Amino acid sequence: MQSTVAFFIIGALCLLACVLYFIKASKLKKTCTARCDARIIEVDRQHRDKRNEYTPVYEYRINGVTYNVRGNSTTSRKKYKVGYESFVIYNPDKPSDCLIEGKNSAGKTGFVFIFLGALFLVFGFFL
Numbered sequence: 001m002q003s004t005v006a007f008f009i010i011g012a013l014c015l016l017a018c019v020l021y022f023i024k025a026s027k028l029k030k031t032c033t034a035r036c037d038a039r040i041i042e043v044d045r046q047h048r049d050k051r052n053e054y055t056p057v058y059e060y061r062i063n064g065v066t067y068n069v070r071g072n073s074t075t076s077r078k079k080y081k082v083g084y085e086s087f088v089i090y091n092p093d094k095p096s097d098c099l100i101e102g103k104n105s106a107g108k109t110g111f112v113f114i115f116l117g118a119l120f121l122v123f124g125f126f127l
Helices: 002-031 106-126
Strands: 034-048 051-062 065-070 085-091 094-100
Touching: 002 094, 002 106, 051 085, 051 094, 065 094
Parallel strands: none
Antiparallel strands: 034 051, 034 085, 051 065, 085 094
């Protein structure tokens, strides 16, 4: 009985996280309307689960103010190069809000939360 309740709670929290994540991503897509050049200034390496993960850090300038933002994708191989030029789409009213190359990871991350939430709810229902 306790495991059933625990699975339902975990499943519900995963689905709630998914909904909140999609709302945030949708808001960013609506408000980020201006575009500017950006470049990778650093590739952050973190060691997790016996392997390295690489995440690019981008820099862009709006009205003389420099902004740095971590990329939204991480790879297990070092495919990002310092100096690589790209672009960001940013919110003109709040330039620190941006999408790298006009993309975000809401799709993949959101579907992971949906899958996990549904999986836990099914386990809670059948256990």
